[in-house]
Amino acid sequence: MGIWLYPAIITGVLLLAWSYYVTMRVAKETEQQATTEDTPIHEAIKDHPFLLNPIIVMYFIMNLFLGIIIFYYWATTSY
Template identity: 40%
Template sequence: MSLFVWSSIVVVVILCALAAYSTMVAANQIQKSNSELDTSVDPAIRRHPFLLNPIIMMYIVVGIFMTIVLFFYWARGE
């Protein structure tokens, strides 16, 4: 297999692991609170609502990984 396939597999595995971990953390927080309803919003979240959103953070992480992979292949000349 080519280097592109292996590097893509590594990126996908890392992203799946991060997504699974963040899902488990969210599920544990819901179990600890014994409620599916939201509680009051923390002041830090009010100030930075996008930075503490896990979906948006995953898009940022994916963008960074893809930029690194694309830059790597561009630098190699492929």
Template identity: 50%
Template sequence: MNAIWWGACIIVAVLCGIAAYSTVAVAKHIGRRDATHDTISQAVARHPFLLNPIIMMYFVVGIFMAIIIFYYHAASS
């Protein structure tokens, strides 16, 4: 059981780091803009969840956790 916790902790730490980096990168990009109106790229307009990196991380964490749960369920059978 100890290996499960260490693996989960490493995955959570990596994903939190990616989420923090993405959030800071978006904030810096917004801070450098001098426009008075918000502009949204066409990619974000087509896929609105790309506007918020935290929502993307929830999606990625969900996929990783599903893989981990399936793996350990299959391994214990």
């Protein structure tokens, strides 16, 4: 087992939990709508369009995690 196994598992579980939460919240709001016609965009989405998109959040966290790994190996490697 590598040093990054447990941090990768924890990060993956957090991403799955966030994606599930956002998806269920949107599904619940869709169920509560009386019509199937388009409605105005919700204020929370207008204010924070990227935070409510689980794919963009996943890319941000993945890049942050990879940056930490690269920095760790750069800092511990000596020539």
